Amino acid sequence: MKAEKNIIILYLAILVNFFIESFILYFDNRAPIILFQTGFNLASVIFILTKVRKINYPSQVIYILLITSLVLLFSILSSDIVHSYNMSLKFITPFLYFIAGYNIINNKFNIIYIFNRLWIIPLFFILNVITVNTLDIGDSFYKEGIKMGYMTLNGLYTVFISLVVLIFFQFRLKRKKIIHTLLTLASVIIFIILLKRTFIILLGITFLILVARNLNVRSTLYGLIIATFSFLVIQNYLSEELSTAVEGRSSRFSEDYEVTSEGRLTENLLPIVHMKDNYLMYIFGTGEVFNDRPYFEKYYTLDRELHNSFARLFWSGGIVLIIVFILFYFSLIRFFYRSFKKLTNKPQTKYLMYFAFSFAILRFINEFSSGITYVSYNSMSYLILGGLYFIGEKEMKKPVKR
DSSP states (O other), rough: OOOOOOHHHHHHHHHHHHHHHHGGGSSSHHHHHHHHHHHHHHHHHHHHHHHHOOOOOTTTTTHHHHHHHHHHHHHHOOHHHHHHHHHHHHHHHHHHHHHHHHHHOOOOOHHHHHHHHHHHHHHHHHHHHHHHHTTTTTTSSSSTOOOTTTTOOHHHHHHHHHHHHHTTTTTTSSSSSSHHHHHHHHHHHHHHTOOOHHHHHHHHHHHHHHHHHHHHOHHHHHHHHHHHHHHHHHHHSHHHHHHHHHTTTTHHHTOOGGGGOHHHHHTTHHHHHHHHOHHHHHHHSSSSOOOOOOHHHHHOOOOOOOOOHHHHHHHHHHHHHHHHHHHHHHHHHHHHHHHHHOTTOOOHHHHHHHHHHHHHHHHHTTTTOOOOOHHHHHHHHHHHHHHHHHHHHHHHHHHHHH
């Protein structure tokens, strides 16, 4: 089936975002590039929506409007209003992709069209990793770890989303099945060697969810093949790289390590530390929307930001903003679960809804790590979720054939 032009434009927007995130760390002054990227995404999604004859809105639009209104309103109180509105724009823009996906991806062929072409992202990622480590280019995320070149964590999350799609639809995408398997294998190996705990945990959960749904010989064999080959490749060819990476993150894997001493855990208490003398902030936030870096320097003498989406939302908009954000996720997870359970006579759509349900849960779990103002990663995720929501809604309205 020939894809509509709007689907192609959205797919190309995903690729443009990813390539920007793959090279952006090369530049010392990244502000103009980030400004271009935000403007590009806004222009792309608005352009797409202007092509829609009549824009339809999912029920989640009420949460999107509330989130947008609260963030923009509270940003007025910021001591660095330009920074707060800049970060707020990065946070809000991906929600427009959810609305675009809901209006443009109107059947399963549209979403499969995108899924069938996401293999380009892990392919580029793998070639990039091989190149930068061979030529010793760029930096690592962790001391003594493998080099990622000039790729940001935002770009790495985009790769991970593509990998999740490949894992779930390994036997359901019609094209390049062998290439998909090789790319999945290579990507899994790299993520393991990278030793970023969030990705390793999410990968484990992904495989468990997949096996739980497809408990049969083929899916079990596929999982065993991936695990076995990953182990053999790392053991025989990449054991030195893995040992170096483990040594670089030894504090996280030592016997003396305790989660209560984890820097990220204690640092995420920043909102509580700052709000302790002003209980009104617990309800509406500090007024410093996404402007927590100066307060890290004040309380912890560290130059960093909160590494937890819920902590950043609590800081920016208090309990009110967190509740609305959680309700947005809860409504998605609940709908996809209901669709999965109800569409018993439509196996292909039923599997799409199982993926959507699983993907929404993975996204929610990852919010405990970071990424709430990552434009590329969130735009791609919400585009997929918006499209799947429309498909589920459309199929649920159809009469059941008896």
